[in-house]
């Protein structure tokens with residue numbers, strides 16, 4: 001096993017794209033040194049020897065290379081950073097959805113599809129889904145983001161129009177289905193739920209059973225830099241994806257994934273690009289041939305708290321194992337470069353015991369070396385709290401397991 005999702009026979013004839021990207025990257029003064037001695041990428045072994053890129057490297061490269069689409073507009077989308085200094089990726093109109101559609105067709109001409117990915121603020125998912133719907137030839141209701149008190153009216157409209165498909169980030173889909181449950185709206189005509197942007201939330205299975213019992217999930221996986229890398233169907237586990245033939249993924253020995261585009265139209269020079277996601281190569285239980293990719297979460301979930309490493313995913317998992325906790329989020333507040341407090345926010349269900357937060361706080365504090373050591377002198381700086389809503393990124397609608405903020409920021 002070479003660690004790649006494609007065999008040498010399938011991948012190597014397409015490595016001309018990787019070769020071209022290597023040559024482009026080597027012209028960037030700040031990156032030239034790292035590519036010295038890597039003149040040719042003819043084989044997968046050559047590729048595995050090329051140093052990986054991370055987000056900051058890719059942004060340095062894009063700032064220098066300023067890629068432009070051959071035809072039509074060049075779209076700039078935000079892939080991170082702050083409002084004042086966004087890190088951007090580039091894409092041509094169409095967003096490479098033709099390969100995706102050639103591999104994956106959840107929608108057909110008879111579908112009426114609600115595009116619930118937020119639009120604007122340089123977030124690409126809404127436009128990508130629109131391009132995909134265009135290739136599918138379905139009806140589209142382009143909703144984007146709505147505010148809390150607008151859900152019920154929109155849901156009634158969806159029910160009347162008998163929408164058959166909806167797509168969004170799992171966090172946003174949860175808001176839609178939770179709103180439907182509280183408004184008593186069911187969507188029996190809804191058969192397809194498309195998702196992209198985060199891992200599937202298992203609670204969505206409960207929501208679907210209650211709101212849209214005929215609906216099944218169809219997932220896309222990728223990033224703003226790589227665009228859609230792979231997809232899955234209702235017959236695949238939610239964490240397992242089939243990479244598309246123009247996307248080459250490698251699983252390094254430490255489990256970290258890197259991505260190399262084989263698509264000649266790709267504007268971002270994606271050459272062994274690491275997103276921080278970890279995974280493993282598997283054969284998918286759906287029975288489809290070829291190597292599939294099982295995602296194992298992010299490897300950058302360890303943050304420094306007063307000089308000690310805090311494993312955020314472990315804390316979230318421990319909290320989410322408690323009965324009555326639907327979802328947990330770790331919020332780290334810094335003041336002048338030092339961690340002032342760590343809070344665990346809990347989204348609870350009716351099953352939650354009244355003293356759940358206090359019990360969990362005691363359990364997590366005593367079982368987490370980093371917390372009990374870092375907050376030895378100010379144990380009140382670690383709190384667990386049940387809340388009505390977790391903190392979500394308003395631009396993308398994603399709810400991350402970890403939020404880091406400055407004191408004074410809400």
Ligand SMILES: [Zn+2]
Pocket residue numbers: 232233235236237240242284285286287288292
């Ligand atoms: Zn599968």
